[in-house]
Amino acid sequence: MAQVLEFKLPDLGEGLTEAEIVRWLVEVGDVVAVDQPVVEVETAKAMVDVPCPYSGVVTARFGAEGTELPVGAPLLTVAVGEPADGGPAAAAGPAESGGARGRTPATEGSGNVLVGYGTAEAPARRRRVRPPQAAPAPPAPPAASAAPAAPATNGQVRTAEPAAARTRAPGAVDGPVPVISPLVRRLARQNGLDLREMTGSGPDGLILRADVEYALRAAAAQGRPGAAAGEPGPRTDRASGPAPGAESPGVTRVPLKGIRGTVADKLSRSRAEIPDATCWVDADATELMRTRAAMNAAGGPKVSVIALLARICTAALARFPELNSSVNTGAREIVRYADVHLGFAAQTDRGLVVPVVRDAHTRDAESLTAEFARLTGAARSGTLTPAELTGGTFTLNNYGVFGVDGSTPIINHPEAAMLGIGRIVPRPWVHEGELAVRQVVQLSLTFDHRVCDGGTAGGFLRYVADCVEQPAVLLRTL
Incomplete structure (x- = not known):
């Protein structure tokens, strides 16, 4: 019986916490081998091909090209092992040859290193904290219900997302609030933003930096402090159009992400410190x-x-x-x-x-x-x-x-x-x-x-x- 395993975006090293999908190299139904590149991603530092640690048949992909995913988010699922009917997964035999390795590629990984990371499973300390079961997130908007497994973290998707889908009632979370990095928590704390009033756009409600920055922009647009930033403010984007009294329709917003975002952060730090x-x-x-x-x-x-x-x-x-x-x-x-x-x-x-x-x-x-x-x-x-x-x-x-x-x-x-x-x-x-x-x-x-x-x-x-x-x-x- 084939076993379906989930491959998540690995820790890319150098302090990188997210990557953008540039191009998928495999389709659903394709047979992949251990260490075969399956997706090309762009980090804040470089373009890299991400190899898969499993051999088998691709059963699902998460995220369209152009989507930005945090480290630890699902990339794809692979059916490994030889199915009882000798189906497509059996064709992965050449990639699984070599004795013991051919019987356990799903759990061991190849151990090879590519651009600072290997195909072995990421350390447990990198796993994200999931929200308590007692506090489920609000229902996703209809546009997202068609593909709930794919995290909608692309900059354009986020800016077009209604603010109601990104906030929750105060006190809805009793346990730790899941955030993508300590920097996001510090950014919220410095601006008086209560993370318990937000629902992140990442997997399982993970709060991303873009979520916090959007809430702060909304608060600034209404002239209120960040503590009340959970409510939507006037803004302009391609999905909803300009709000009354907001900026002109000719305004274009370009997310500072990837290499350009990293350069912006580094130059700002240089000017501030040196x-x-x-x-x-x-x-x-x-x-x-x-x-x-x-x-x-x-x-x-x-x-x-x-x-x-x-x-x-x-x-x-x-x-x-x-x-x-x-x-x-x-x-x-x-x-x-x-x-x-x-x-x-x-x-x-x-x-x-x-x-x-x-x-x-x-x-x-x-x-x-x-x-x-x-x-x-x-x-x-x-x-x-x-x-x-x-x-x-x-x-x-x-x-x-x-x-x-x-x-x-x-x-x-x-x-x-x-x-x-x-x-x-x-x-x-x-x-x-x-x-x-x-x-x-x-x-x-x-x-x-x-x-x-x-x-x-x-x-x-x-x-x-x-x-x-x-x-x-x-x-x-x-």
Whole structure:
């Protein structure tokens, strides 16, 4: 007799608590093998294929493409084991070959690791608290009754959901209120919102961050404190239309979620915590461009401009290690790093990401060029792993690719500095006492004023500019 097992969205690591379904890779009725990818999801850090720990026949899928699910929510169910009639599940034999493993794939998982997590069952501590049986949630609206097993957590579905479906009478919950993370509970507490008056839109009434934020927006729209936010307020969305006296029909609301939401949170934290300052300088990059042309004319792999600037940057950090650091505000100490893990800003269709080149200080120009190309390709295809997006100690921001000369970038928290690079363009420049047309670039350094003073920051930027203007200066430190 076949046994039907439920596969839930696993813990994706790196503090990620939810993911959006981008594309299903299997259909109901398909035969799947152990470790076969069954769904492509987008987290706040990357796109990943989620492998199934069971082999058998897919009997159900939960969540349409575009739906956002919390960790622990059901993804699909699989009928495992050989049915008595030798039906479709028996076709999974090749995936179950190998002795004992073929008889127990449903309970053991493969143990393989993909992007920081395996297909083994998630630890018990990640399981969510279910509401007490004595306090059932109010009936779901008719649109949701057709598929009760699929949690309606997509941003668009939530905003179109009537507020009455998201609130309950005061005192309806006597036990712990189930929330997706402690951050949600803290957000509600800081704004005076009573979670007992809410019914979450997640599985089994799980209260998501979007539920709390919606209740707070509704309260703000009516000019009331968050404690009374359980009642609906005027709002505009595609499902219900604008309320009387609300904003104009042309307003569009775009949920801050996924990569864009993570970037928004990180930039806000950087601005709130880091007392940053910016200095900049114009540099004559003519000799740097000639040096690159000579290197590429000599044969072998081509060297990119960003790789040369990265090599200059690592040499500058060796002279000014104060900038390769971070601040531990809790311990009130500066943490300096011996290794340079160099991040670089990369614009993608899904938003801004910062891949990290590990041990950049040990790489030459050719190695840096190859690694920049690899990580840029992975960023554009959405296949960067969380490990490739974390752990940076210093960041390069080449905003010159957008055709602009200067910028005051926001530091990539928790780092202490970021070097900005403008476009390299022909400009009038006084060279050897005469006016000439030279290739000029503007360099800017935004730094955390807690880790160093202006003299250190200026010395770092001046050394970078000197190496750009006279690449031979770099040879002194190689």
